[in-house]
Amino acid sequence: MEALSDNVLMMRVKEGDLDKMSLLFERYKRPLYGFFYGLNKEQELSEDLVQNTFLRILKYRHLFRTQGDGDFRAWMFHIARNVNNDHHRKKRVKATEDLENWQERVGHHENQSSEMQHTEEHHMLSMAMDRLPEDKREVLLLSKFEEKKYSEIGAVLGCTEGAVKVKVFRALQELKVIYKQLEKSH
Amino acid sequence: MEKTQIEELVTKYNEGVADPKEIKLIEQLIESGEIDLTQLRELSGLDEQIHKMKMLSPSLNLDDRFYAALANEKKHIKKETSFSIPSLSFLFPRLAMAAVLILSGFSVGYFLQSPAQKSEVAELSQEVSDLKEMMMLSLLEKESATQRLKAVSLTSEMNEVSDKVTNALFLALNQDENINVRLAALEAIKPYVSKSSVRTKLIESIDSQTSPLVQVALAELMVSIQEKKSVNALKQLLENESTPREVKDKISESIKILI
Numbered sequence: 370m371e372a373l374s375d376n377v378l379m380m381r382v383k384e385g386d387l388d389k390m391s392l393l394f395e396r397y398k399r400p401l402y403g404f405f406y407g408l409n410k411e412q413e414l415s416e417d418l419v420q421n422t423f424l425r426i427l428k429y430r431h432l433f434r435t436q437g438d439g440d441f442r443a444w445m446f447h448i449a450r451n452v453n454n455d456h457h458r459k460k461r462v463k464a465t466e467d468l469e470n471w472q473e474r475v476g477h478h479e480n481q482s483s484e485m486q487h488t489e490e491h492h493m494l495s496m497a498m499d500r501l502p503e504d505k506r507e508v509l510l511l512s513k514f515e516e517k518k519y520s521e522i523g524a525v526l527g528c529t530e531g532a533v534k535v536k537v538f539r540a541l542q543e544l545k546v547i548y549k550q551l552e553k554s555h
Numbered sequence: 556m557e558k559t560q561i562e563e564l565v566t567k568y569n570e571g572v573a574d575p576k577e578i579k580l581i582e583q584l585i586e587s588g589e590i591d592l593t594q595l596r597e598l599s600g601l602d603e604q605i606h607k608m609k610m611l612s613p614s615l616n617l618d619d620r621f622y623a624a625l626a627n628e629k630k631h632i633k634k635e636t637s638f639s640i641p642s643l644s645f646l647f648p649r650l651a652m653a654a655v656l657i658l659s660g661f662s663v664g665y666f667l668q669s670p671a672q673k674s675e676v677a678e679l680s681q682e683v684s685d686l687k688e689m690m691m692l693s694l695l696e697k698e699s700a701t702q703r704l705k706a707v708s709l710t711s712e713m714n715e716v717s718d719k720v721t722n723a724l725f726l727a728l729n730q731d732e733n734i735n736v737r738l739a740a741l742e743a744i745k746p747y748v749s750k751s752s753v754r755t756k757l758i759e760s761i762d763s764q765t766s767p768l769v770q771v772a773l774a775e776l777m778v779s780i781q782e783k784k785s786v787n788a789l790k791q792l793l794e795n796e797s798t799p800r801e802v803k804d805k806i807s808e809s810i811k812i813l814i
Contacts (some may be wrong), residue, residue: 373674387629391686392679394621402617403610423621427628491608498605513605531586533688538585541598542578548601 375441383430393441400514401449407498407510408453416503418456422449442515443524450507450525493555497548505540512537561589567594583748615693620802622690686718687713695723700733707739721747737769741776748780761788767802774809785805 375396381389398419425448433444452491498506511522519533526533561584567573568581584590593599687709694706710716727740741766747753757773764770770792777785789806792798798806 377675378679385632387625387632388683389679391622392682394625395686399610399612399622402613406611412611412614415622416613419613419617420620420624424624425623489695490604494604494608508600509605512602513608515692517602517606527675529586531588534585534592535582537602538582538592538595538598541592541601543792545597545601 376435379426379430381434382427383433387427390423390427392508393426397442397445401445404510404514405453407513408503408507410499415522416454418449418452421452421456421468425452438508440524442518443521445524446515446521461550480489490498492499493551494548497551498543500547501540501544505536508533509540509544556584556589560763565590600719618690618693630637684713684715688717691720692723692745695727700736703727703731703733703736703774704739707736707743710743715748721753725760728769729760734766734768737766738766738772741769745776748776754780754782754784758782758785758788761785762791765797770802774806778809778812781813786810786813789813 375393378389378393383395401419401422402415405418406412409415409418422445426445429448434440439555498509505531508522508526512519512524515521515525519537522533523530526536528536564573564577564581564584567577573581581590581595585592678778691706691709691713694702694709697703698704707724710720710724713720721744724740724744728737728744731737731740744753744757748757755774761770761773761777762775776790777789789810792806793803794809
């Protein structure tokens with residue numbers, strides 16, 4: 370029902386009723402922020418990227434097409450990924466970080482983690498997520514914010530539903546290994 | 556592959572004894588849909604934890620920026636769609652035709668509309684007006700007077716306002732440090748003067764105003780709605796030494812009309 374309403378709202382935006390955009394913004398600002406924060410761990414940057422995503426949705430509203438449920442969400446996350454990639458391309462951020470940088474980031478994240486997690490378990494899980502390579506972290510975040518709708522994620526990533534499941538499986542496998550290492554060191 | 560063999564494979568994986576070759580096989584079975592991720596206990600537990608993880612919320616700054624950008628885009632569209640009006644003689648037959656079509660469209664639409672659609676539209680309109688109300692209340696608390704003015708002007712877009720909104724407008728009228736915001740709040744309250752509670756509050760407000768502009772505007776409003784109960788409050792202003800002479804003249808005039 371909600372996904373259908375998303376599509377209806379976006380179609381209205383496409384037809385020129387821009388007020389409906391505020392409803393989509395209210396529905397998705399938090400998941401999008403969570404997605405960007407999960408990828409970048411920077412509050413201000415994540416807010417910028419959410420803003421840019423909605424600006425692009427507005428700019429390219431005439432390109433929105435709907436064929437079924439979840440189209441808007443898949444389209445929105447597709448744009449969000451592009452916004453994130455463009456930002457990093459511009460900033461020429463290295464795809465991989467060395468261990469020292471990584472530890473710094475985890476340290477930084479630890480200071481903020483009390484806001485993000487309520488339990489020690491979640492805290493450790495979040496640290497493990499940070500250690501995952503970006504593509505694996507991204508697929509798990511998409512799975513979280515697209516509520517495990519693998520066909521939708523397939524539309525975002527440009528692959529089949531089965532391929533998404535395999536990506537999630539591989540990411541979870543690696544996460545499990547990292548999580549266990551962290552458990553041992555604590 | 557047979558069902559029992561798949562089950563054996565899953566059991567092996569869950570016990571942590573599957574070798575790399577078997578893991579590769581599991582991947583293939585996941586891709587083909589023969590194994591569901593939820594069957595892999597440990598991974599599915601981890602997946603659940605990720606889904607339960609609470610995330611940070613963005614700051615209100617994001618809301619401000621988004622709504623400002625949206626307002627800009629709306630202005631932009633208005634500019635694009637503005638055009639010069641052709642002569643009436645040219646337009647009249649077309650307008651008449653359009654009116655007939657629209658009316659028939661409405662009536663057909665009305666009879667064809669299902670109750671579910673009606674309720675969805677009503678729900679959406681409610682959601683939009685709730686949002687406007689929420690935005691208005693949050694903008695009224697901003698430090699910038701421009702933002703507060705924007706908040707007050709938002710009420711003109713609302714079909715019906717709640718008590719929360721009228722109370723917020725009275726708060727702006729009585730306590731805002733900026734005279735323009737107070738005057739705008741008074742303007743925004745005008746459509747609701749038919750309510751007796753609103754009129755009573757307006758009379759009470761006379762006493763709390765120190766700006767000559769607001770005092771005169773309130774006196775004028777009292778005359779236009781013929782609110783005789785306001786005479787005492789207006790007389791008090793006359794007796795107040797700090798009230799400027801020009802204002803006193805205007806108020807005496809108003810009292811004469813009201814009596």
